[in-house]
Amino acid sequence: xxxxxxxxxxxxxxxxxxxxxxxxxxxxxxxxxxxxxxxxxxxxxxxxxxxxxxxxxxxxxxxxxxxxxxxxxxxxxxxxxxxxxxxxxxxxxxxxxxxxxxxxxxxxxxxxxxxxxxxxxxxxxxxxxxxxxxxxxxxxxxxxxxxxxxxxxxxxxxxxxxxxxxxxxxxxxxxxxxxxxxxxxxxxxxxxxxxxxxxxxxxxxxxxxxxxxxxxxxxxxxxxxxxxxxxxxxxxxxxxxxxxxxxxxxxxxxxxxxxxxxxxxxxxxxxxxxxxxxxxxxxxxxxxxxxxxxxxxxxxxxxxxxxxxxxxxxxxxxxxxxxxxxxxxxxxxxxxxxxxxxxxxxxxxxxxx
Ligand code: SF4
Numbered sequence: 001x002x003x004x005x006x007x008x009x010x011x012x013x014x015x016x017x018x019x020x021x022x023x024x025x026x027x028x029x030x031x032x033x034x035x036x037x038x039x040x041x042x043x044x045x046x047x048x049x050x051x052x053x054x055x056x057x058x059x060x061x062x063x064x065x066x067x068x069x070x071x072x073x074x075x076x077x078x079x080x081x082x083x084x085x086x087x088x089x090x091x092x093x094x095x096x097x098x099x100x101x102x103x104x105x106x107x108x109x110x111x112x113x114x115x116x117x118x119x120x121x122x123x124x125x126x127x128x129x130x131x132x133x134x135x136x137x138x139x140x141x142x143x144x145x146x147x148x149x150x151x152x153x154x155x156x157x158x159x160x161x162x163x164x165x166x167x168x169x170x171x172x173x174x175x176x177x178x179x180x181x182x183x184x185x186x187x188x189x190x191x192x193x194x195x196x197x198x199x200x201x202x203x204x205x206x207x208x209x210x211x212x213x214x215x216x217x218x219x220x221x222x223x224x225x226x227x228x229x230x231x232x233x234x235x236x237x238x239x240x241x242x243x244x245x246x247x248x249x250x251x252x253x254x255x256x257x258x259x260x261x262x263x264x265x266x267x268x269x270x271x272x273x274x275x276x277x278x279x280x281x282x283x284x285x286x287x288x289x290x291x292x293x294x295x296x297x298x299x300x301x302x303x304x305x306x307x308x309x310x311x312x313x314x315x316x317x318x319x320x321x322x323x324x325x326x327x328x329x330x331x332x333x334x335x336x337x338x339x340x341x342x343x344x345x346x347x348x349x350x351x352x353x
Contacts, residue, residue, distance in 0.1 A: 001022065002022055002025075002026055003031070005019045005022050005023060006023070006035065006038075009023070009035075009038055009259055010034075015256075015259070015260060017209070017212045017213065017216060018212075020211075020212035020216070021208045021209055021212045023252070023256060024211055024252050024253070024256070025208060026252065032252075035255050035256075035259075035287075036251065036255050036287040036288075038259060039255035039256070039258040039259050039287050040286055040287065040288065042259055042288070043258050043288050043289075043290055046344065047263055047264075047265070047290050047344055050334070050335050050336065050338065051285065051290055051292060051329050051334050051335070052102075052265065052290065052291045052292075052340070052341025053100075053103070053293070053325060053337065053341075054101070054103045054135060054291065054292070054294075054341075055096035055099070055101035055103065055104045055105065055293075055294060055318075056104075056105045056293045056294065056295050056296060056297065057084075057089060057092050057096070057104055057105065057296055057297055058108065058295070058301065058302070059084040059089050059106060059107070059114075060082065060083040060084065060109060060111045060113065061079065061081055061082055061304050061306070062074075062111040063109025063110050063111060064109070064110045064175075065110050065139070065173075065176065066174050067172060067173050068172045068174070068237055068239050069172060069200070069203070069233075069239055069308075070234065070237065070308075071234040071237065071306040071307050071308060071309070072307060076236050079236070079304065080304050081304070082301050082304050083111070084298075086118065088298070090126070092298060093126055093129075093130060094129070094130070095296060095318055096132070096296045096318070097131075099318060099319065099322045100322065101132070101296070102131075102132060102133060102337070102340040102341065103132060103134075103135060103340050103341060104132050104133075104134060104296070105135040105136075105137055105158065105293060106122070106135070106136055106137065106138070107137040107158070108137075108138050108139075109139070110138070110139035110140065111138075114138070116141075116145050116148065116149075119145075120149065120152045123136075123149055123152040123154050124152050124153060127152070127153035132340070133340035133341075134153060134154045134156070135154075135155065135156035135157065135158055135194075136154050136156070136157050137157070137158035137196075140159070140181070140184055143187050146184075146187060146188060146193070147191055150192055154193070155193070155340075156194040156224070157188045157194075157195055157196065158196040158197070158225065159181070159184060159185060159188065159196070159197055160196075160197050160198040160200075160227060161178075161181050161182065161185065161197050161198075162200050162203070163199055163200070163203055163206060163210060163214065164210065164213045164216075164217040165206070165210045165213065166178040166179075168203060168205055169181075172203065172239075182221075185197055185223075186221075189221075189222065194224040194225065194345075194346060195221075195223055195224050195225070196223065196226065196227065196265075197218070197225075197226065197227070198225075198226050198227030198228055198229070198269075199211075199214045199227075199228060200229060200231040200245065200271075201229065201231060201245040201246075201253055202231040202244055202246060202249060202250075203231045203245070204231075204239055204242040204243070211249075211253055214253070215253065215256050215257055215260050216260070218257055218260070218261050218264070219261050222345070223261070223264060224264060224265060224345050224346070225264060225267070225343065226257050226265075226266050227266075227267050227269055228254050228257055228266070228269065229245075229269035229271030229272055230245030230246065230247070230250045230271050230275055231244055231245040231308075232245070232271055232274060232275065232308035232310075233308075233309075234306070234307075234309055235309060244275070245275075246275075247275050247276050247280060247283070250269075250272050251272075251283055251284060251287045254268075254284050254287050254288050254289055255288045257288065258287075258288025259288070263344040263345065264343070264344075264345075265290060265291050265341060265343060265344075266290055266291060267284075267289060267291040267293050268280070268282075268291070268292055269284070269293075270295070270311065270313070271308060273312045274308065274310060274311050274312050281328060282328060282331065285328075285334065286332060291341065292325055292328075292329075294313070294321040294324075294325045295313050295314075295318070295321055296321070299314070299315065299316070299317055302314040302315075
């Protein structure tokens, strides 16, 4: 049964929900390797061998929301909070460019300290001073904020929906609405951003059917970037003590995301590396992923951006992370991306392989 569905996937036939559920249930090592090999082949055919780097700047860990799985949730009084000032953010961006990054990702909790005016100023300053693509990951905002930030020069926006099961979404997000989040993802597309989203694997109560729906939702939303990382239980949240997601299931979802969406940008996530620091990123890069997001946040803040516990790469300086990343890319026979890694959906010609 699973062998037949694998053959169907290898013949490049469309996979339906029931096919995806079967493939997500693969346990047998040979079949698993067949799935990863196919994802790797489809990655090479569609986005080539280059690995694109995004320098991640986590500029504030304040958040007005209370998502049940997240260490930054506003009710977590045990977390020390920080905000980076504008000059410090600009210095960090400058360092990222000097190291060789072509894209910076500005990420924070939903923090109203960074008003529209402040964010517009920041985006314009970065665009004036640097040749960098800018990705924003600052949560849900009014539509006109997204429009003005795009006009100011922001190129990409990341907003994960975490699960496509509306009931599960509701249970985990006491102050967000599933329908609104999906509407925002559509706005971002309409405005012209390259849009990134993603899900968590192994959320309490999540089923294989939910994961299959997530993969189909990626395709229906026509996303440019898709992040897939394991849920990692945080001790200072209402769902502390729940089972975390697994490396194997995360890799299966990465592989099937590549097989179904074909030409999207897919990062090997830090959450996966946290579960398997020695080679989790390499495993994802050999199962369909083509992007890495090394941290360029000043080291003094990194431990405080505690979305989940025991995050990797919190003590290494940006320079070390850059060189470590290069080594990992070379070790699997791949190349560093030369440009900013624009979404293949936005480029007219096929990528170099
Ligand atoms: S997941 Fe995002 S919005 Fe939710 S509490 Fe964490 S930082 Fe805030």
